[in-house]
Amino acid sequence: MADVRQGLVARVVSVDEEAPESRRFQEMGLTPGTRFRVLKVAPLGDPIEIELRGFRLVLRKGEAGFIRIEPEEAARV
């Protein structure tokens, strides 16, 4: 998750359950298998805005580092 770019569509592969934040990220909808799209990267490079489960969420790339993702398609921007 630490390295994503605008327009990326990806799926959550797994979440490191050991990470202290993992529970909250899952409660916010980022459970394994969830598909999401990166809508925007903030002007200063971080945080990012993603769309998942019909809503939009802002998160910091570094803080979501424990989430493993798999790109689905490199969508056009």
Added chain:
Amino acid sequence: MFEGGPVPVRTMHVALVGNPNAGKTSVFNALTGARQKVGNYPGVTVERCWGELEADGRRIRLVDVPGLYSMNPESEDEEVAVRAIRGEVRGEPEPDVLVFVMDGSNLERNLYLFSEIVHLGKPMVVALTMTDLVRKEGHRLSVQRLSRELGVPVVPVVAHRRIGIRRLVRAILEAPGGGYPIPKEGWSTIAARYEWAHRVARQALGETHHGLRRKTTDRLDRWLTHRAVGLVVFFAIFYGVFQAIYTLSQPLMDLIGGAFDSLSGWVGSLLEPVPVLRSLVVDGVLAGVGTVLTFLPQILILFFFIGVLEGTGYLARAAFMMDRLLSWCGLNGRAFIPLLSSFACAVPGIMATRVMPDRKSRLATMLIAPLMSCSARLPTYMLLIGAVVEPRFGPVWAGVALFAMHLVGLAFAVPIGWLLNRKVLRGRSLPFLMELPPYQMPKWRDVGLGMYLKARSFVRSAGTIIVVMSVAVWALLYFPRSEETVRRLEAEFASQAQGAASVEAYVQRGLIEQSYLGRMGAGLESVFGLAGFDWRLSTALLASFPAREVAVSTLGVIFNLGDGVDGESKDLRMALVEAKRPDGSPLVTPAVAAAFMVFMALCCQCMATLATVRKETGSWRWPAFLFSYMTLLAYLASVATYQVLSRLVG
């Protein structure tokens, strides 16, 4: 039940629960209106709103529980919310009915929380919000299907237009009778609950549910969070907000100040026969009440803009764009509003920290907000820069000096914020997770109500403290005094041609010099001497502790001009430039002026700020900490400034 029956029916306790941004406040406002009460939960910095309404002869006590994402609390707000839902808050009975406010345009995540709360087995009613938004986006949401899937009544509401509110009240009254099935599916993991939520959302919305188009939002966000354009718009908007607080509030403050001056004059003439009482009422009580009221314009204006920006959804975008910048001092994007408004005044700024859901960043923001250079410091800067910098170095350097004074606090805020986060405040920093709600028109009723409630709570709780402190400082400046001293000072003035403007001004100065506060100023001369201040400057600083805006008029009194001077006063500038130390050297050198301004920039000379921090945190611990660290910082920094500059420029 028993309409008009003689038996008093027990008050029904209802808690309003739901995700943040689900429209809870609107529903609460529609149910209770301005009758709601606002306070703090015991021992925490979380706001507690409750209100009462009557329906069918039954009294309903409604509590607006802070928004939460899950029953496993992460933030202080959520912890309080969970305890309130479970009925574990001191002095708060267990709720009989839970009203779950569900955002119809964001069903899946809202249903996730529902799946956690339904486990409690309490009677529940769902208030379905944002249905207008869903319809506008071209979707059909089946309320019947949703209600069937959830096993609880679902009432669609458009709260700001009061649509569905009566049906909601009806459903609340009928709720306790119903028994609700707790779904028994395998809800062992978060993923399993979300699978259930996904299925229910599909049932209610049909196939379209993940394709919720946000046409308007996408179109707006294309520019509003754009890399370049977004930042330009952002600066334009907040420049406007800042200018509005700064300029719009000034005439209103002057108006209130003027009204209070005439009131003071009138009351003063009534109490003329009893000088002590007159001074107590005019300089103590009325001055304190006047201080409280002059903060109101800024509070109202700031909360108007916060209400509008939050209601439209732009506030979250601003936090999104500013997060990186604020992460450098351990904060997050949400700290932006409180810190920016603190450049006008820290009081509304501190009240605005409510936009931050996590206690640690909220406290850290509150504790650095008073370092931002507020408008009350400006007159002192204008006075000293006009007296010392401009004549000697020219208008360009005067401008640079004024700008530099605004940067001093900011420069210290960054490392202090970082330190507070790392070393002082306990608890884990929460990850920055924030929802970007769709853009909407602001709900004017909610904006207005928010302004009213903020102003009311400030006057009630902070106001009382400010008036009490104002009286205390008045006493320190007034006592001891006797007819004898006044006569002696008058005689002194007559016998030696002192450089005072009038006999009144001379007596006023003499009385301050021998007041308790003046003696403290003189006693502290050796301490403040390291920063280059003599007893006059020290006393002016001490007298400014309750409110730094009095610094200039206190200097006016001390330098024999009476208290009617302002920062632009030519006489006071002259008096400062000509003031000498006992050895004949000039008192206010550039180094002394700079040290004095640095002290003003960094010290928390504002009882309204301290009273507001007390109100927001519910204890004296944090205001005491704030006051101590800022005073120490101000002292050390002004000593350093003086010691360095006096060697460089004299």
